[in-house]
Amino acid sequence: MGVAGNGIDWLRMGxxxxxxxxxxxxxxxxxxxxxxxxxxxxxxxxxxxxxxxSIGPRQKMALVRVGSHQVLVGMTAxxxxxxxxxxxxxxxxQQDAPREx
Numbered sequence: 001m002g003v004a005g006n007g008i009d010w011l012r013m014g015x016x017x018x019x020x021x022x023x024x025x026x027x028x029x030x031x032x033x034x035x036x037x038x039x040x041x042x043x044x045x046x047x048x049x050x051x052x053x054s055i056g057p058r059q060k061m062a063l064v065r066v067g068s069h070q071v072l073v074g075m076t077a078x079x080x081x082x083x084x085x086x087x088x089x090x091x092x093x094q095q096d097a098p099r100e101x
Contacts, residue, residue, distance in 0.1 A: 050070070052062040058077045063070060072084040 048065040050063040050065055052060055054060050060075045062073045071082055074081040074083050
């Protein structure tokens with residue numbers, strides 16, 4: 001096999017690398033083209049994060065507006081849980097702190 005075999009191996013490896021890079025470039029171009037073809041939503045956003053609070057190292061709660069509803073969502077690294085839902089009738093009334101006698 002000697003020197004000629006070694007040159008063919010380098011040529012085969014180089015051609016494989018060019019093929020992989022070409023396929024990667026074609027895939028990126030296709031994805032970019034598909035993204036530009038997506039229908040864009042016009043009008044006000046349907047989903048809006050109103051507020052989030054961290055309650056632990058990898059745990060959060062978020063108040064999310066979805067259309068005309070507000071949803072309280074608990075989030076961990078692996079799951080989302082709807083904790084409560086109500087109609088969006090404007091800002092929630094503020095409650096006074098309990099008074100001591």
